[in-house]
Amino acid sequence: MRLPEDKSDLDAVAQLAAAGLPAIAPFLDDLVAWVADGNWPVARPVADLLVSTGRGAISALRPVLRGNDAIHQYFVLTLVVCQLSRDDVAALRADLERLATKPTTDQIREGVSDLAEEILQTFQP
Template sequence: MDIRECLPRDKFDYEAVRKLSEFSDVELKVIIPELMEWLQDGNWPISKPVEDLLLRLGEDLIPHLKDVLKTQDPQWEYFILVGLIDRLPVSHLSMLQTDLVRILESPTPDEVLEELDGVILELLEKIRETNER
């Protein structure tokens, strides 16, 4: 069965997420971009289960997270920051430090409106605290 046939079809498609959880991490890696799209709105019912699924993939998420942080879609950035990125181990979070600092120091007008700075400051503090240990 092609893994793409199991992708969610709507924001309530828990069954699709359950089926995807049965695939190996290697198989899931090929659909990371499609799964990331289900995190565009953290209010969608399946966003949390999709986050849980993606967290299994660890470091393989980093390039995809960087892509979202460059989309100029501040709502998607926000939901990624407070959902998936906030749940990453600090070792993976550190890989996003340059991107987080960019948003903090040179935000787009929409990123300012979305108030991403507060979320980013908390994430950077997490990194700093770990580095001081």
């Protein structure tokens, strides 16, 4: 079992998906990096893999949502967070609220703040 070696390494993603949790738990932080650009061939399969881990992905998603890379945040929100369960999104509520209400200029420009607000509205308790 190995991490993708490049943005087209779909075989590695398939192997990780076949292994499932808990085997891939140590790789979740590294896998989130492959969702940095939704145009990469591995981005959607990796996002689906992260979603399949449910709550397991939360600790890997937080550093991105709390970071400064607005494009990475956009793709994490679009490809992963939007597909999580209501309970899993609730675990990210504070991060989503911050993105929606106190965005940086880059987050506004990349649509991160609007997307965070939309997710909050969709997943209201």
